[in-house]
Amino acid sequence: MGMISAVRTIVFYFLLAVTTLLWLPPSLLIGPFLPYRWRYRMIAVAWSRVALWLARWILGIRYRVRGLENIPAQPCVILAKHQSAWETFYLSSYFQPLSQVLKRELLNIPVFGWALRMIKPIAINREQPKQALRQVAQEGAARLAKGNWLLIFPEGTRVPPGRIGKFSRGGASLAAHAGLPVLPVAHNAGQFWPKLDWRKASGTVDVVIGPPMTAEGTDSASIAELNQRAFLWVAQAQHEIGSLSDENWQALREQYGI
Template identity: 65%
Template sequence: MSPVQSVRTALFYLLLALSACFWCILSVFVAPLLPFRARYRFVNQTWCRFAVWLAKVLVGIRYEVKGLENIPRQPCVILAKHQSTWETFFLSALFEPLSQVLKRELLHIPFFGWAMAMLSPIAIDRNNPKAALKQLAKQGHERLQKGAWVLIFPEGTRIPAGQIGKFSRGGAALAVNANLPVLPVAHNAGEFWPKEGWGKRPGTIQVVIGPSLHAEGSGPRAIAELNDRAFAWVAQAQREIGALRADATPTESVEPT
């Protein structure tokens, strides 16, 4: 990374942190006065759009999206590739209102966690996978019934660029039990915003939103088949945008997401 890019990246992190502190403090006082959808827009969507814009202006991370026409009108379960923090910002800004699976510990962070708690996230304990799966099934279904999208990273953790993790079945099970489709999303954000290190590389992220995938039937077999189709679509889309090595083999996912 060049000295200029290093300075730009450091400035990006500084402004991102300052904006997060300011916006979370403001949100703690303003958000409780707003209905849920307006609260989501104020707390999360506005700031996430700012974060994506800041990455574009300061470190040169742009993006192109294909498949916007595939987004259904009715909220469903989003199964997205996970490589960096960028896609969390982008997807939170694109879909609203959106409920996201996150670590319970994040809600304990002053102001940031308090603001997040007002957005009805699915805050799980990753040290208790069985309980987390039950929580995902129950709360995820409730969020969908209330008209919120549910974002799940089925690999369970950020996977380095060029690789792919196995998909856990929690997201597919949630969709099947709610009689809703899954919406697969592929991208190559990790090439410009890597999992490891603080460096950022300028370039254009390719985001591909796939067609809605519906289960064929119900029960465990239908869940497994839908999960396999979602994985196959994401893997193929990753290959088509040059974001998956030819010799890549799926790594084990981290439950429950």
């Protein structure tokens, strides 16, 4: 990435910061008095769409989506590949309302964290994983019961293009016990919004939404099977869009006998 990418990235972050400063006061003043769904649109959808618009016209990052017909009518658990911040903007703007599992420290950011609290994320303490799993199970079930989509990045952290991390079973377990499917999502956003470089590259993000998948039961074997099925679907989709290396995909095929 060269000087042009650096300049575009600086302009993007400057405009996003200005937009955020303009967006926060009305969100904090008006948001608490709005019904939850309207509040979500005002705080999460509006800001995310501005970020996507700026990414398109300043950074040159466009996107195309396949599999929209797979999205079920009833909200469920989204198991998405995690490579960057871009997919958070996209998924938060498209699935409404959406609750996301995120690290608790984000809620402590002055002003921004206050707005974030109003859209009901599930804020966990990553230093206490067992407690975090219980919290996700309890609060996630409550969000789903109220008609929220639930976004989980089962890898737990951003994994650069070319590789895929192991999926935790928390999302599959939650969906199974709620009697709802998981919706797998693959993409290659990290190719243009890299984890290890602050500069962004222009290009088109491919987003692929898979078929909803359900567990055969709520026992551990059924949950593990669902989680593996979702993992392998995402892995194959990542390989097809060029975001999982041939070597890593072949190793997975040998490991799982596919």
